[in-house]
Amino acid sequence: MTFLKATDIRKKGEGDFLLSKINFSQRRLEKIAIAGETGAGKSTLLKLIAGLLQPDGGEILFEKQRIIGPEDQLVAGQPGIAYLSQHFELQKFLRVEQVLTYSNTLSDEEADTLYEVCQISHLLKRRTDQVSGGEKQRIAICRLLISCPRLLLLDEPFSHLDMVHKNTLKAVIRDIGEKLKITCILVSHDPLDTLSWADKILVMRDGQIIQKGKPQTIYKNPVNEYAGGLFGKYNLIGQETFRTFSKLRAVKKFIGEAGSKSIFVRPEHFKLVKKSSNALRGKVVKIEFFGGYCELDVVVSKIPITIKAGTADIQNGDTVYISIAPDALWYV
Numbered sequence: 423m424t425f426l427k428a429t430d431i432r433k434k435g436e437g438d439f440l441l442s443k444i445n446f447s448q449r450r451l452e453k454i455a456i457a458g459e460t461g462a463g464k465s466t467l468l469k470l471i472a473g474l475l476q477p478d479g480g481e482i483l484f485e486k487q488r489i490i491g492p493e494d495q496l497v498a499g500q501p502g503i504a505y506l507s508q509h510f511e512l513q514k515f516l517r518v519e520q521v522l523t524y525s526n527t528l529s530d531e532e533a534d535t536l537y538e539v540c541q542i543s544h545l546l547k548r549r550t551d552q553v554s555g556g557e558k559q560r561i562a563i564c565r566l567l568i569s570c571p572r573l574l575l576l577d578e579p580f581s582h583l584d585m586v587h588k589n590t591l592k593a594v595i596r597d598i599g600e601k602l603k604i605t606c607i608l609v610s611h612d613p614l615d616t617l618s619w620a621d622k623i624l625v626m627r628d629g630q631i632i633q634k635g636k637p638q639t640i641y642k643n644p645v646n647e648y649a650g651g652l653f654g655k656y657n658l659i660g661q662e663t664f665r666t667f668s669k670l671r672a673v674k675k676f677i678g679e680a681g682s683k684s685i686f687v688r689p690e691h692f693k694l695v696k697k698s699s700n701a702l703r704g705k706v707v708k709i710e711f712f713g714g715y716c717e718l719d720v721v722v723s724k725i726p727i728t729i730k731a732g733t734a735d736i737q738n739g740d741t742v743y744i745s746i747a748p749d750a751l752w753y754v
Contacts, residue, residue: 425450432479441629454607455616458626464609473500504571510562512550519546540564556587576608613653659685672748683753689730691750701743
């Protein structure tokens, strides 16, 4: 059953549309991530879903009921939907438990479960000016969840967090869905935040959804170069370089399908292999170490490409041979 459905949503800005022809649906407990560059309309869409902005066209149905905008009601906001802004605030100089017990109607057992899921049980006696940014984020989410929403909207929840607090918050958001059975939509600009979490990704550009689908599809088969670039590094094999790369059997076969488009290849889809007739010779010109893997900048017949490789003993200036698997190719 459809839990949330947006149909032809439009929102007008100064002289133009901020959002245009937005259509998507969400099932209960389906995790949706929204990706796009700054100004793509991600936050505006979340606020429309939350009932904090008035659409200029279309409608959003939440559990089959139309979401009412602020112009049609005294107090803005949709019952059953909680929205955490990028710029949330906690009351200063209060203890965390005071912030959370205000208007709390949960039983002690329910509250303790919520604090445990949000990993803030140990923070209850501290003042809000004595907790870190990551801890404040979890407290703010917990404060929203006290109202028992059925949909939680998170706008860039991982911004400005170090790796430790980011990983903790990721675990909390997973538990909110799995243990509390609350459906989530989040916005993030970091592909590592979305690819491993989402069931569906909406890619936005200039106020429109240009692609939607499973993370694996969005990552491997982007609709265009913009969508591909949002989720990590990539290589484009253009028309002018087809001759060089057509020596690889997989690429030669794919060139006919690509037509006038460029072939899209993620760095990890190139493989370092032994010298053979189905391999291209290249020279390593740069190596970047990332712990469990390295990224190599390799020049093949004056054409630069980026390859993701293991931590083998490779040095700048080394000659390497590369190949590619047929199922790794796409075109944009």
